[in-house]
Amino acid sequence: MPIIHQCPFRNCYYMTELKKDLNKHKLTSHVTTIKTTQIKSGDPESMLEFGAKLGLIPVEYVTYRQQFLCVFDIECLECEYSGKKEGMDSNIEMEQRIVSLAAGSNIPGTDDVFFCRESSAPETEEEIIKQFVGYLEDVHTELLMQLPP
């Protein structure tokens, strides 16, 4: 009597006398192939390419990339909303209060900064915003220095 090779997969009753047939069966019958189609969404044309196509920007600037950037991170503390609630369409339960603010840039001549609030007094929040806006103005001035004359 020939040796019967049986498929080890659950609910599969395939049997064969040849070991190689079983191996082929396992490789072809129990492999799930998922076929998907990739679809591009959005317009692949950049604004620079669009500008060059219209003749507004010289073609050699199509590959231009902004090399300078400025980043920031604001840390907040969630507190119970303390402002006026009269006349509001939706109910606000909580509010975010700025605790600290960090900013940095790769523009030459600028330093990374960190501003931390001194107390919970509302004036200290205003102070931190003023420092941040002042920093952005300084960074902008340095950025202008990097532009060709």
Ligand SMILES: [Zn+2]
């Ligand atoms: Zn099978």
